[in-house]
Structure formats: structure tokens, C-alpha cells
Amino acid sequence: MDSQLFSSLTIKDTTFKNRIVMSPMCMYSAESEDGHVHPFHLAHYESRAAGQAGLIIIEATAVLPEGRISSRDLGIWSDDHIDGLKKVNEGIHRHGAKSGIQLAHAGRKADVEGAIFAPSPIAFSEKYQTPQEMTREELNRTIRAFQEGARRAREANFDVIEIHGAHGYLINQFLSPLTNKRTDEYGGSRENRYQFLREIIEAVKQEWSGPLFVRISANEYDENGNTMEDFVYFALEMKKQGVDLIDCSSGAVIPARIPVYPGYQIRYAEEIKQKAGIRTGAVGLITSGLQAEEIIQNRRADLVFIGRAFLRNPYWPKQAADELEISIDGPEPYRRGWN
């Protein structure tokens, strides 16, 4: 088979050797409560690069300490974090994979000591603290933190930045009418709800000229939430701002049940790609090589993001290649045992 899954893709000056991305996944394993890389992360990410992922996007990494999902999240709020992240990248780059970082702020879903922040003072559920409504100052401070995160990501040698705008975290809380009840220029119309992300993208671009991805939740599973028309509007705005790819996930904005089945989110990547004319990534229960190949061949998305299947098997790309009956290069030290 003439595989498209194993064809390269160039975005700006970065070439990914194939279309397989390790999806960002929090490991809640920072060395300390200061967000530092642990030896576990070095082994964890390098092994997936040895397994021939084209791109590895490391887990949601907090741009501010109060934006952590848990106290053991990785952080990028201080220059002290750069060295550890650099080591992660050395391991990833050793095998010809590219590396990305997901810049994140949990907003009202933060589980940390002290006050938490959101566009509006509405708790996610009874188990969560009620957040404080962000003031203009707090908004500016947070936007600057994304910018500083981008600078540190550049200094740590990442190839890609992905802004985390999905799963009901801070940016998603601004985008969604379910969680954003503000009456200033950051709330109300969808143009206004997009304003916070617009300013974050502009701020990140001050420090970053490489490939820029944004992950969104493209279905909120609530009739009063954003619609596909809204997501296409957001995607078109991001395209105008120079975002290179929309990574299309869904849910977790409110505690709604998500119907899950193989490839359950692919149609969002497909629809946004078609309607907004922007590259997309498909994610969610993509577990086989044939399934991934079909997505790329039928131009339903430009990249496939593999999550849990990559936790189960660091060599998932090899498994996919075997399934497609093609041979791919392995890591140099494994050459004699690879094929």
C-alpha cells in the first residue's frame, strides 16, 4: 500500500516524518510540586519517539501555578523549568521525532491550594471550588503568562506549541456560553468570547514563529453550548491569526456524558477542515493502523493523534505499519531486531 499515514508533512519550516502524533496526556508525575520534569518523563517520551511517532506533544503544562489541574502537573511558569524540558526534547529529537508542548491553564478546573480563576464565578461541579471572576488585570497577567510560556518553550527547543483551548479549561471557559457569563468585551457574543484566545494567540506569536496548534472541544454536548457554526467561526478566526492546525477533541466543558465509540471525534476534524479550510488533527479512539490510514487518505484530517493506545504500546507506529504491511525505519540501536 502507498501509505499516506507514513508520508511526511511540512508546516512552516518543520517537517514531521509521518502523520502520527502522540496526543498530550498528563502524567501527574512532576518531580515535586514545583512542576519540574521527573526522570519518568524522559523515559516516557523518549520511548514513544523511539517507537517512531512523528510528533510528540507533551502533556498539558501549566503557564501559572494556579492553573494546574493537579499539584503534580508539569509547569512552565518559571525559567527554572527550561532545563528539564530541554532534556525531554533531547530524548525526543534523538529519534527524529518532533516535539510539541501543550500550554495550559485549568481555570475553574484547577485543583490547587488557594484561589482559582475563571471568566465567571461558577463552579464546575460540587466537587470543585467556586472560582473568582477574573479582573482585567488577571486577564492580562494570564495572557502574558502564555507569552512567557511560549518564550520558554522556544528556549527549551520545542518544535510545536499547542495552546490548550479544550476540555473545559480556562480558554474553553471563555469560548463557551455555558461558562462565560461576562458582560464586558470578553463575554456575550461569540466574537467577544473569542477575544481572550485571540489575545493569547497574538501574545504567543510575539515569541513563537514555529508551527502553532490549538486544541478545542468541538462539541459541548449541551443544546445551549457552542454549535458547529461557532467552531467554524473560531477556526476561521484562528486561521486569520496564523494558527496552523486545529486539534479537534470534544467535551468536558460541563459534566455531560459523552457517547464514545471508535473514531467518535473524527467528524469534527473533518467538518472544520472542510468548512474553515484549515489543517486539522483527529483524536479519540483511533487505535488501528487501518483506521488511521483511512483518515489521512480520505483527507478527513492532516494528523492523527493517538492517546491511550500509545500508553499501552510505545511502538504503536510499528504496530500500525505491520498492519498496513509496510516497513518503516526503526530507532538506530534496534536496527537488527526491528523488521
Ligand code: FNR
Ligand atoms: C488525556 N487527555 C489529555 N488531553 C489534553 O488535551 N491534554 C492533556 O494533558 C490530557 N491528559 C490526558 C491524560 C490521560 C491519562 C488520558 C488518557 C487522556 C486526552 C487525550 O489527549 C486524548 O484526547 C484522549 O485520550 C482521546 O484519545 P484516545 O486516548 O482515545 O486515543
